[in-house]
Amino acid sequence: xxxxxxxxxxxxxxxxxxxxxxxxxxxxxxxxxxxxxxxxxxxxxxxxxxxxxxxxxxxxxxxxxxxxxxxxxxxxxxxxxxxxxxxxxxx
Amino acid sequence: xxxxxxxxxxxxxxxxxxxxxxxxxxxxxxxxxxxxxxxxxxxxxxxxxxxxxxxxxxxxxxxxxxxxxxxxxxxxxxxxxxxxxxxxxxxxxxxxxxxxxxxxxxxxxxxxxxxxxxxxxxxxxxxxxxxxxxxxxxxxxxxxxxxxxxxxxxxxxxxxxxxxxxxxxxxxxxxxxxxxxxxxxxxxxxxxxxxxxxxxxxxxxxxxxxxxxxxxxxxxxxxxxxxxxxxxxxxxxxxxxxxxxxxxxxxxxxxxxxxxxxxxxxxxxxxxxxxxxxxxxxxxxxxxxxxxxxxxxxxxxxxxxxxxxxxxxxxxxxxxxxxxxxxxxxxxxxxxxxxxxxxxxxxxxxxxxxxxxxxxxxxxxxxxxxxxxx
Numbered sequence: 001x002x003x004x005x006x007x008x009x010x011x012x013x014x015x016x017x018x019x020x021x022x023x024x025x026x027x028x029x030x031x032x033x034x035x036x037x038x039x040x041x042x043x044x045x046x047x048x049x050x051x052x053x054x055x056x057x058x059x060x061x062x063x064x065x066x067x068x069x070x071x072x073x074x075x076x077x078x079x080x081x082x083x084x085x086x087x088x089x090x091x
Numbered sequence: 092x093x094x095x096x097x098x099x100x101x102x103x104x105x106x107x108x109x110x111x112x113x114x115x116x117x118x119x120x121x122x123x124x125x126x127x128x129x130x131x132x133x134x135x136x137x138x139x140x141x142x143x144x145x146x147x148x149x150x151x152x153x154x155x156x157x158x159x160x161x162x163x164x165x166x167x168x169x170x171x172x173x174x175x176x177x178x179x180x181x182x183x184x185x186x187x188x189x190x191x192x193x194x195x196x197x198x199x200x201x202x203x204x205x206x207x208x209x210x211x212x213x214x215x216x217x218x219x220x221x222x223x224x225x226x227x228x229x230x231x232x233x234x235x236x237x238x239x240x241x242x243x244x245x246x247x248x249x250x251x252x253x254x255x256x257x258x259x260x261x262x263x264x265x266x267x268x269x270x271x272x273x274x275x276x277x278x279x280x281x282x283x284x285x286x287x288x289x290x291x292x293x294x295x296x297x298x299x300x301x302x303x304x305x306x307x308x309x310x311x312x313x314x315x316x317x318x319x320x321x322x323x324x325x326x327x328x329x330x331x332x333x334x335x336x337x338x339x340x341x342x343x344x345x346x347x348x349x350x351x352x353x354x355x356x357x358x359x360x361x362x363x364x365x366x367x368x369x370x371x372x373x374x375x376x377x378x379x380x381x382x383x384x385x386x387x388x389x390x391x392x393x394x395x396x397x398x399x400x401x402x403x404x405x406x407x408x409x410x411x412x413x414x415x416x417x418x419x420x421x422x423x424x425x426x427x428x429x430x431x432x433x434x435x436x437x438x439x440x441x442x443x444x445x446x447x448x449x450x451x452x453x454x455x456x457x458x459x460x461x462x463x464x465x
Contacts, residue, residue: 035351052209052212055349
């Protein structure tokens with residue numbers, strides 16, 4: 001929850017205001033990108049996601065490191081990823 | 092995994108370890124607090140204390156949002172959840188947090204409709220799908236999750252969803268650090284600043300710590316080398332007589348934070364005059380509540396919230412652990428009456444809690460335990 005989960009943007013909505021399609025550890029779901037609308041963002045970019053909202057843009061190296069860290073955290077991350085997987089696809 | 096190796100290279104760690112040792116003044120003991128539970132986790136998991144000289148001690152701070160929720164707030168939430176038409180929603184971390192009358196799990200077993208969600212947006216979705224029920228989202232977390240709650244309230248308002256509200260328990264990291272700085276009996280030489288909280292608030296809010304209190308602070312990433320590097324940066328500041336805010340995690344944390352996120356929080360929420368933290372007591376301006384403008388989405392105004400105060404269990408020493416006065420293993424019930432399976436205190440509930448982190452990875456620092464318990 002307090003630790004962001006990295007995801008790769010797959011598809012942006014035309015108006016950039018709301019939800020983008022993001023790949024998070026192989027799970028595709030809608031992520032709110034409204035808090036990054038002052039930054040250039042496109043498919044292939046990585047973002048740090050907190051409870052359904054992208055809060056920071058990161059590079060791929062950081063994304064890999066963050067994923068490895070979360071995998072090391074173990075159960076809490078698995079639970080959060082499971083929650084993300086089960087959560088409704090769009091907001 | 093070449094990306095990760097870059098941050099976990101054992102040779103680099105040893106090199107940093109040697110540079111850290113070379114900066115330590117002989118005969119001087121150093122105490123640094125890592126505020127964030129994620130950092131605590133890295134320190135235990137990778138046994139980082141073994142890379143530090145005996146004279147450098149890491150003190151674990153209150154940066155676990157689940158750990159600081161007082162029992163009374165859990166009881167209040169359960170009281171709301173017991174209204175027959177209410178669906179209570181929260182993050183999975185909350186399920187096992189004990190209140191005075193048990194946890195969410197216990198309340199659900201008694202018949203309350205309590206559902207775990209991944210995002211506040213999911214709670215809003217549940218509200219849309221259940222127009223005849225009142226859906227309450229128990230919001231917890233530092234500034235990492237507050238923007239999401241704020242954005243969800245804004246969305247609910249824009250869509251005029253009337254059966255959705257927030258039981259707001261968001262806490263703020265800066266007043267907590269200040270309370271620790273003002274608490275007697277704790278001598279700290281510097282801080283490892285939280286990583287992801289800082290993506291929202293940026294580095295500027297920490298400046299009073301370096302300026303007024305004269306304590307250096309380094310915002311750090313979560314990899315083992317990030318933390319060792321940050322300890323090195325703190326020691327370098329002390330050696331050079333500097334006291335500044337530095338950003339070791341600039342690859343993720345912008346100096347100014349996320350302006351959009353801060354604006355969303357400011358639009359929907361305002362600081363409370365005071366809020367109780369488990370173990371730390373009442374801290375001024377340390378939490379957020381929903382502004383009057385969004386009263387229709389504020390569960391505290393919509394429901395009769397009893398505002399119960401419950402004393403923490405006597406055996407539990409979470410408060411001392413949260414303040415860094417006690418190490419987890421020095422608590423009387425650690426690992427015996429209090430375990431992650433049957434937690435008495437919140438520090439054992441969340442994986443970001445110091446006790447749970449130590450319980451799970453403690454094998455790396457057995458030497459330290461022997462020293463502490465000798």
